[in-house]
Amino acid sequence: xxxxxxxxxxxxxxxxxxxxxxxxxxxxxxxxxxxxxxxxxxxxxxxxxxxxxxxxxxxxxxxxxxxxxxxxxxxxxxxxxxxxxxxxxxxxxxxxxxxxxxxxxxxxxxxxxxxxxxxxxxxxxxxxxxxxxxxxxxxxxxxxxxxxxxxxxxxxxxxxxxxxxxxxxxxxxxxxxxxxxxxxxxxxxxxxxxxxxxxxxxxxxxxxxxxxxxxxxxxxxxxxxxxxxxxxxxxxxxxxxxxxxxxxxxxxxxxxxxxxxxxxxxxxxxxxxxxxxxxxxxxxxxxxx
Numbered sequence: 001x002x003x004x005x006x007x008x009x010x011x012x013x014x015x016x017x018x019x020x021x022x023x024x025x026x027x028x029x030x031x032x033x034x035x036x037x038x039x040x041x042x043x044x045x046x047x048x049x050x051x052x053x054x055x056x057x058x059x060x061x062x063x064x065x066x067x068x069x070x071x072x073x074x075x076x077x078x079x080x081x082x083x084x085x086x087x088x089x090x091x092x093x094x095x096x097x098x099x100x101x102x103x104x105x106x107x108x109x110x111x112x113x114x115x116x117x118x119x120x121x122x123x124x125x126x127x128x129x130x131x132x133x134x135x136x137x138x139x140x141x142x143x144x145x146x147x148x149x150x151x152x153x154x155x156x157x158x159x160x161x162x163x164x165x166x167x168x169x170x171x172x173x174x175x176x177x178x179x180x181x182x183x184x185x186x187x188x189x190x191x192x193x194x195x196x197x198x199x200x201x202x203x204x205x206x207x208x209x210x211x212x213x214x215x216x217x218x219x220x221x222x223x224x225x226x227x228x229x230x231x232x233x234x235x236x237x238x239x240x241x242x243x244x245x246x247x248x249x250x251x252x253x254x255x256x257x258x259x260x261x262x263x264x265x266x267x268x269x270x271x272x273x274x275x276x277x278x279x280x281x282x283x284x285x286x287x288x289x
Contacts, residue, residue: 006225007241011248013218014086014093015256016210017078023207025197026078031189032211033219034070034182040220041179053172053180061166062181063188068159070185070219075192076152083145085259090249091131091269092149094242097276098124100157120278127271130264174227182219243273 020029045052053059081089101121128150132141167177226241246269253259 002225002229003241006222006229007244008248009217009222009225010241011090011245012252013214014077014081014090014249015252016214016218017089018081018086018253018257019210020207020214021078021081023202023204024200024211025193026082027075027189027193027197028200029078029211029214030071030074031186031193033074033215034185034189036212036215037219037223038179038182038186038215040216041175041182041224044175044224045179048175050173050176052183053170053177058167058170058172059180059184061162061170062177063184065159065163065167066181066185066188068155068162070182071188071192073152073155073159074185075189076148076155080145080148080152083142084149085253086257087246087250087253087259087261087265088131088141088146089149090246090253091265091272092146093153093249094246094269094272094276095124095128095150096153096156097242097279098272099154100160101279103157103161117279120275122275123278124272124275127268127273127275129268130271131268133262133264175224178223243277246273 017029020032024032053062077089077093080092098121101117101124104117132146170177229241250261250266250269254261
């Protein structure tokens with residue numbers, strides 16, 4: 001049940017971003033996302049009577065992690081959805097494992113390449129070209145928005161590599177560390193929003209509710225559920241939620257927002273997911289159940 005709920009929440013996140021940007025600037029959507037996500041996790045810590053992380057060194061690493069895993073990708077996805085469908089943003093998000101594989105080629109990851117993972121990288125790249133309609137010269141695809149979405153997906157493996165190398169073994173639960181990370185991201189985005197955007201003059205109902213849900217559910221509650229899922233079924237099975245997100249994001253975009261769906265979008269998405277799965281096979285096999 002948690003696996004299904006988590007898939008739906010993260011799948012609908014791209015729809016919520018799209019609705020949020022109808023009334024708020026992208027930086028403001030990202031700010032609301034981390035703010036309400038932080039409040040949700042702080043509420044969990046309050047109930048558990050668990051403290052936030054301590055130490056300047058830890059908070060320094062959390063500052064970098066917040067930039068790579070929250071501030072930058074959340075802002076980039078919001079900017080991307082100003083010009084591309086939410087379904088395409090969801091598919092771009094599924095390329096994160098492919099970026100992780102590419103990073104391993106330059107020795108930035110602990111996982112070394114294999115033939116199977118090379119094949120996954122090539123297959124995933126073919127899937128991206130299929131989604132974008134390369135044979136038509138990428139006509140009808142906003143290059144800037146797509147680039148923003150792909151760059152956002154690149155931020156995640158870079159961020160997790162940094163977290164594994166700097167925060168592994170740090171005292172405190174994942175909820176406490178992530179709560180602190182979201183607090184730092186809130187400060188970062190509050191500063192950026194104050195510098196580059198003007199305050200909203202109104203708070204329309206649906207965009208406002210979308211941003212609140214995006215933060216409290218998609219960033220706060222979903223992370224809490226993910227930790228429980230990893231504990232119950234292990235990281236390998238829990239990671240499979242990644243492959244359901246673009247399916248749900250595409251379905252939501254088409255049915256709720258009326259976004260157009262051409263044959264190459266679901267076909268390309270399936271190829272991307274197959275490639276991403278291949279890049280993860282060796283790593284999954286080496287993890288304990």
